[in-house]
Amino acid sequence: MFVDTVKVYVKGGDGGNGMVAFRREKYVPYGGPAGGDGGRGGDVVFEVDEGLRTLMDFRYQKHFKAERGENGRPKSQHGANAEDKVVRVPPGTVVRDADTSELIADLTEQGQRAVIVRGGRGGRGNIRFATPVNPAPEIAENGEPGQERWVELELKLLADVGLIGYPSVGKSTLLSVVSAARPKIGAYHFTTIVPNLGVVQVEDGRSFVMADLPGLIEGAHQGVGLGHQFLRHVERTKVLVHVLDMAGSEGRDPYEDWKQINKELKLYRQDLEHRPQIVAANKMDLPDADEFLEMFKEQAGPDVQVYPISAATRQGLRELMFAVADLLDQAEKEAPIEPVVQQEFTATRKVYKSEEEKPDFTIRRENEVYVVEGERIEKLIQMTNFNYHDSVMRFAHTIKQMGVEDALRARGAKEGDTIRIGEMEFELSDAIDL
Structure with a gap:
C-alpha cells in the first residue's frame, strides 16, 4: 500500500x-x-x-x-x-x-x-x-x-521527471519499457492509483528517476479524481513529460487534452505553468495518429517540443529519452535546488510592544470559581513542587509579582474564594498573598 x-x-x-x-x-x-x-x-x-x-x-x-x-x-x-x-x-x-x-x-x-x-x-x-x-x-x-x-x-516523491497526462494514454507502459519498473497496466481508467518510480538509463551514461503519476482529469486542482494525490508529487519534478494519446483512440482531441492538463497544473500552482515540458505523442502505431499529430503541431505552435513515440512498439523512445536528459541537465543548471531551512517550533509566546503593557494571563469566572489562564502561569504551576513550604511561598510571591492577585481582586474576588490555575485550586487568602 x-x-x-x-x-x-x-x-x-x-x-x-x-x-x-x-x-x-x-x-x-x-x-x-x-x-x-x-x-x-x-x-x-x-x-x-x-x-x-x-x-x-x-x-x-x-x-x-x-x-x-x-x-x-x-x-x-x-x-x-x-x-x-x-x-x-x-x-x-x-x-x-x-x-x-x-x-x-x-x-x-x-x-x-x-x-x-x-x-x-x-x-x-x-x-x-x-x-x-x-x-x-x-x-x-x-x-x-x-x-x-x-x-x-x-x-512528495523525489523524481527528476514526471509523466503527466489523462488516464489510459500510456504513461505506465512508457515507464515499463524505459526502466526496470513494473507498474500495473490495464485498459481502463485509473489503472495507476499510486505513483510508480523507475530509473532510466540513457545510452550515453546519464540516468534519472522518472515517476509515473496517476492520471489527471478536469477539476484535479480541486481534488477531483486523484487530483491532489497526483499534483503534490508533480511539485518536486524538474521536468514534465506530457503523454498524449495522439491517435484519439477514445474519441478525445489531443490538443484539448494538452490544454486542459496544463490548465489544471497552473490552477494548482502558478509556477508549474513554467516547468520545462516535453510532449510525448504516444500511440503513433495506431491509425489516424499521423493526421492528429500534424493538427496538434499546428495548434500548439513551434515552441512546443513534440516527440512522436509508440510505447507499445518502442518507436521513438531513444530520441525522447535523450531529449528528456538534455532538458533535465538544462533545468538543473538554470534552477539549482535551494537548501531547505527548518522552521523550528518554539513554545514561546509572541511579544507585542504597546504603550500599556498587557498582562500575560486572563481571568474568567466559572460559576463561583475564578479561572486564571496563561502559558507562563500554567507552566509555573506545573514546575512548582507544592510538597515544600518554601516552594509554596515562592509560588505565591511570583504570581503576586505578576499582578495576578491585584487582577483577581479587581474582578471581585474576595477572601476565601476559589481560584483555579491549571488543574489546581486554591483559596484566596491574605495570609499567603493568594
Missing part, C-alpha cells in the same frame, strides 16, 4: 524533577543544600532514511513520545538527560503543524534531521536557590513539560 499523507502526535520528554536534599556528613553540621537538577527531556527528531518509500509505518503507530529526563539526586548530582526519540521518514517528507498548517521541515536528503518538538528542561534542585538570606532552602522545581503537537506528514 502506498501512503503519502498521515497525521501523527509527537511529544518531547518532560524534564526530570529537581531534588531537595542536604549534606549529611560527619563533622559538617551545617552542610547546606545538596539537591541536584533534573535532566533534560528528549527531543522528537525526524530523520530521512532512503530505505523508506512510503509513510505506511505511520498508519500503525501514530504517537511518538520521547523519554523524560532523570530526576536530580542527592550529593549535588544532576539527573541524566534523556535520549532523543528518532523517527525515520522517507525522503521527500514535508512536516506541517496540524492546527496552523505552518511548515516545520522539508526533509529531502539522506540523514537530514529536524527537531519537531523539544523536550522540557530539568527542574532545578535546591542548590540553585541558596541565598545569604535563606542558605538552606526547601525549594525544588518539577521538570518542564515537553512540547507536544499534532503534525501532518505529506510525502
